[in-house]
Amino acid sequence: MTPRTSAQGRSTAIDAATTSVEDYAKTIYGLSEWDGASVTASALARTLGVSNPSVSLMVRKMADLGLVEHRPYAPIALTSAGRELALAMVRRHRLIETWLVRDLGYDWGEVHDEAERLEHAVSETFVDRLDVRLGQPRVDPHGDPIPGPDLQLHYPETLLLCRVQAMAQVRLEQVDDAVPDALSALDAHRVPIGAQVTVQATEGGAVVLTPTGTTAQEAAATSTSAVTSPAAPAPSSIRLAHEVAHAMRVSVIR
Known part of the structure; x- marks a missing residue:
């Protein structure tokens, strides 16, 4: 399923995806990104700064939407649709971080929060044009891979x-x-x-x-x-x- 652009300019794998769902999908992906670690509800809560009950409610919602596979007390894993949504958001976030550092003079330690705010507000057209404008970078300022338009990305052996x-x-x-x-x-x-x-x-x-x-x-x-x-x-x-x-x-x- 190709991520679409909602009326608010958000990339969504399904119509019911919200900003919170997008953030959760991206965070689940990020927690296991480099080493394939299992993602737990408590790890999600710590990373997002929310309570464990809030995570449980959101994970159940995402499971109903077909974005995660999860059983009580078992690790949380993205489905193929959830991974596609997560990678679309990762692409947005890392391209925006690269733009903020390269063209707007931001320090690499301050771009994360700014990118968090902007990534939900821009359209797919903006993201694709930004990618071209930046020369289609393959890593962001911190060395994290940036998915291409096809959402493919490469990790070096580290x-x-x-x-x-x-x-x-x-x-x-x-x-x-x-x-x-x-x-x-x-x-x-x-x-x-x-x-x-x-x-x-x-x-x-x-x-x-x-x-x-x-x-x-x-x-x-x-x-x-x-x-x-x-x-x-x-x-x-x-x-x-x-x-x-x-x-x-x-x-x-x-």
Whole structure:
């Protein structure tokens, strides 16, 4: 089923989809996006900042709409229709975040809430034209993949930075924008998405890095990042606390 545009300009898989349904579908997808983790009602409640009973009511509604598969006390999974709705909203959200950073000068730490407000108000035509205007980017400012018009997307093979062995050379692929300390650390050390670093050591859960540069191709591909600053000198080493390194995903180069 192709997502349609409602009278309010929202992308909907079915006529009964509301802003809340769209947000839930997108959040369910996001919670299992990188590692395929099971999504529980309590995890949804924490992420959305709502009560467990509110989640239960919404999940039952979404099940009635054919958007989720759920049994009491079992994980919540999107159906094919639910996944299509979720990816349509992910596409909107990440394209808007990219636009806000690239063209309007927003910091990558402040775009999420703005995109949350805008994603429900624009039409499919706007989203498609924005995609073309931005050069059809495949990742957003935080390194999260952006679905194409066909809602297909690609994830690189990654590891959490905190799980990489010492002396490995890696490329920073993604940072969790829900962890402000991770964004701040990358800002402070001027390390953009796409940067190559060497994991020098792990110390009591912390990770010590040495920047090894960013290629011209990578810099162009990640130019939406608010931390890209080629002229700034790189520090000799960077120490990241475990919870910060846990919020970053990297691909191993060697």
